[in-house]
Amino acid sequence: MKISEAAEQSGVTVATFKYYVREGLIPEGERLGANRTEYTQAHVQRARLVRALLVTGRLSINAAREVLAAVDSGTGFGPAFEAAQHALDSARPSDLEASPESRERVEQIIARLGWNTAGNNPGVEAAAQALDGFATAGEPVDDAYLAHYAEAAQRLARADLTALADLAGRGRSDAVVELMVVGTVMGDRLVSGLRRIAQEHESTNERKQDLS
Amino acid sequence: MKISEAAEQSGVTVATFKYYVREGLIPEGERLGANRTEYTQAHVQRARLVRALLVTGRLSINAAREVLAAVDSGTGFGPAFEAAQHALDSARPSDLEASPESRERVEQIIARLGWNTAGNNPGVEAAAQALDGFATAGEPVDDAYLAHYAEAAQRLARADLTALADLAGRGRSDAVVELMVVGTVMGDRLVSGLRRIAQEHESTNERKQDLS
Numbered sequence: 001m002k003i004s005e006a007a008e009q010s011g012v013t014v015a016t017f018k019y020y021v022r023e024g025l026i027p028e029g030e031r032l033g034a035n036r037t038e039y040t041q042a043h044v045q046r047a048r049l050v051r052a053l054l055v056t057g058r059l060s061i062n063a064a065r066e067v068l069a070a071v072d073s074g075t076g077f078g079p080a081f082e083a084a085q086h087a088l089d090s091a092r093p094s095d096l097e098a099s100p101e102s103r104e105r106v107e108q109i110i111a112r113l114g115w116n117t118a119g120n121n122p123g124v125e126a127a128a129q130a131l132d133g134f135a136t137a138g139e140p141v142d143d144a145y146l147a148h149y150a151e152a153a154q155r156l157a158r159a160d161l162t163a164l165a166d167l168a169g170r171g172r173s174d175a176v177v178e179l180m181v182v183g184t185v186m187g188d189r190l191v192s193g194l195r196r197i198a199q200e201h202e203s204t205n206e207r208k209q210d211l212s
Numbered sequence: 213m214k215i216s217e218a219a220e221q222s223g224v225t226v227a228t229f230k231y232y233v234r235e236g237l238i239p240e241g242e243r244l245g246a247n248r249t250e251y252t253q254a255h256v257q258r259a260r261l262v263r264a265l266l267v268t269g270r271l272s273i274n275a276a277r278e279v280l281a282a283v284d285s286g287t288g289f290g291p292a293f294e295a296a297q298h299a300l301d302s303a304r305p306s307d308l309e310a311s312p313e314s315r316e317r318v319e320q321i322i323a324r325l326g327w328n329t330a331g332n333n334p335g336v337e338a339a340a341q342a343l344d345g346f347a348t349a350g351e352p353v354d355d356a357y358l359a360h361y362a363e364a365a366q367r368l369a370r371a372d373l374t375a376l377a378d379l380a381g382r383g384r385s386d387a388v389v390e391l392m393v394v395g396t397v398m399g400d401r402l403v404s405g406l407r408r409i410a411q412e413h414e415s416t417n418e419r420k421q422d423l424s
Contacts, residue, residue, distance in 0.1 A: 152403065182346060186346050186349070190361055203293060
């Protein structure tokens, strides 16, 4: 297909598509003549993944390159997933480092729930920073609250992995990483929005109970 | 107490405390002489709430004023909660408006779960924008995924409201709004971090199942 069609199917402009090629994020098309380069469905899939990494995930070009290298290494789902998680984490605005006490509390809840992790998961730092944020604001979180949050997070992760496993079953590790990036960013927003609606519902219930 | 002690107990500098007073966010202290103004525990509580609104919630001075007016109106927990939710929402970076289709899907899940909402909850727009984000990235969300997310959000909200109800039982609506602001911002980060850890756990399980 022509570059204009490949760009359209990828959801980017022709200028952006050319930029991805120039940066080596998408392989060159096959030159069929002075004014014609042929692109394939594989280019479209790669361009969609690059767009997910750069636009949705807000990764730097270099971080995107690392994730693409993991995807291309052919070692499968796991390493690409891990590379994407770490790259996404480094794209977030960095806060102060979490306190050892809060990291310890997060490690404890991981142990209590029997979660398997390699120990360098970026979520530990993020969760510990949030616990510090509650404490600094004078509203430290109790164990019951943290346990409810962890159980809800596990339910979210199970839904995420079910969706990813569906895709992985079809053998497309580029699509898996794309959904992982999109799902990480958009999933955070989705749960944030739904939680606000549920808060209103629960606060209405709460007030009814107060009156009864 | 002196302003230096009030500032310290509020977790802000004396300059910041004075700024809050100048902006009318904290009432003036009682003048006991040319060089002495007396502040009370009520000033400290108010300063902590103002700090939560401005620093943690990133509200503008004007938005903070509106929330404080709702707290001071004495109409209780509900209106202050609602004012804070809307103010927090307006402090977020605004995206494109959500599509009517995605808003409709969010309304459907609300109806299916029997959630009570007044219909203008800012979470509807946020959740609908996230659904649009998935769709734009070529990874539309199916109903099962959305339902799992909504159920997890309800579990989070129940933990939030239990913590708020504990405080409200002690009759401090300023503290309730403070926890609401801190909990909204920090709770989003907490679940985001825990979800990443749970994803790693679930993906390890997933791979084990693949091998068996």
